[in-house]
Amino acid sequence: xxxxxxxxxxxxxxxxxxxxxxxxxxxxxxxxxxxxxxxxxxxxxxxxxxxxxxxxxxxxxxxxxxxxxxxxxxxxxxxxxxxxxxxxxxxxxxxxxxxxxxxxxxxxxxxxxxxxxxxxxxxxxxxxxxxxxxxxxxxxxxxxxxxxxxxxxxxxxxxxxxxxxxxxxxxxxxxxxxxxxxxxxxxxxxxxxxxxxxxxxxxxxxxxxxxxxxxxxxxxxxxxxxxxxxxxxxxxxxxxxxxxxxxxxxxxxxxxxxxxxxxxxxxxxxxxxxxxxxx
Ligand SMILES: N[C@@H](CCC[C@H](N)C(=O)O)C(=O)O
Numbered sequence: 238x239x240x241x242x243x244x245x246x247x248x249x250x251x252x253x254x255x256x257x258x259x260x261x262x263x264x265x266x267x268x269x270x271x272x273x274x275x276x277x278x279x280x281x282x283x284x285x286x287x288x289x290x291x292x293x294x295x296x297x298x299x300x301x302x303x304x305x306x307x308x309x310x311x312x313x314x315x316x317x318x319x320x321x322x323x324x325x326x327x328x329x330x331x332x333x334x335x336x337x338x339x340x341x342x343x344x345x346x347x348x349x350x351x352x353x354x355x356x357x358x359x360x361x362x363x364x365x366x367x368x369x370x371x372x373x374x375x376x377x378x379x380x381x382x383x384x385x386x387x388x389x390x391x392x393x394x395x396x397x398x399x400x401x402x403x404x405x406x407x408x409x410x411x412x413x414x415x416x417x418x419x420x421x422x423x424x425x426x427x428x429x430x431x432x433x434x435x436x437x438x439x440x441x442x443x444x445x446x447x448x449x450x451x452x453x454x455x456x457x458x459x460x461x462x463x464x465x466x467x468x469x470x471x472x473x474x475x476x477x478x479x480x481x482x483x484x485x486x487x488x489x490x491x492x493x494x495x496x497x498x499x500x501x502x503x504x505x506x507x508x509x510x511x512x513x514x515x516x
Contacts, residue, residue, distance in 0.1 A: 239506050240262065241255075242255055242272075242503060244500045246326065247321075248449065248477055248480035249450055249477075249479025249480065250282055251281045252323055253279050254326065255285070255286045256287045257286050259292060260288050266313075269312070269313075278513070281312065282442070283323060284309070287330065288305075290305070293308055297345075297347065297348075304344070305336065305343075305344060305345065306345035306346070307344050309346070318391045321453040321456060322497075324346065324363045324452070325353075325361035325495060329497035330499055342354075351365065360494060360497070362492055365491040366390070368388055368457065368486060370388055371386075374414065375414075376412040377414075378406060378413070383412075386461040390453040392424065394454055396426045399429065408427075408441050424453070424457075426439070437475075442454070450482070452495070456486075458475060459473045
């Protein structure tokens, strides 16, 4: 019997979903890298293990041990605190698999509890928690320097608004950043504010590379965009290469609304799973 999986995406930020309610799977860094590899594996930006919080050693104590926990890994095998698009796909998976009813449900993450609503049209709203603007910094890319704002959304972001069209940037190699300020790495967003309702963004994700969307990144971008015009609350539509999401920043937190799609379900070959840990 192979290892069950599903494949899903949220605005083309794609994930392998691994159902493992009792925490029995040994999801090693090597296996994550192999699953996410687009040639020798299934191909994905990350892995979402679906497990009861009580079975996860580093789940925060605020998460009910019986709650579903999103054990998120980046494509390079590293663990990250939060993944906004991942929570939408995770919630859609729970509903489509009969593990939770459509409507309100709660997802545990390393950044804390994320209340979520799966809507009738398949879109998902996630309460993303508070955002924290941590001050100025800068990124470098292709010989250019981009002033930016550090924003924490449970995971670290550096948001760089620029007049250069983001579509023209070369994100084939990682942007440089201040390693003193971001000792554990950072997700870097490049942003063109378009009008008072819309911004366009591209992202280079820590542990992955350029992705077609980053949910926590879109929230960081809206927090930084509002900060730049002296506002603490507001909403924006964020255009990403993989589609569009809607973000609201309120006095008490933030929400992210966007699509979530389950593409396929299947089984990883047993021999492949065993050998994937040996490379
Ligand atoms: N794609 C995600 C963010 C995933 C984690 C990130 N790469 C990190 O290391 O912090 C999202 O949708 O938020």
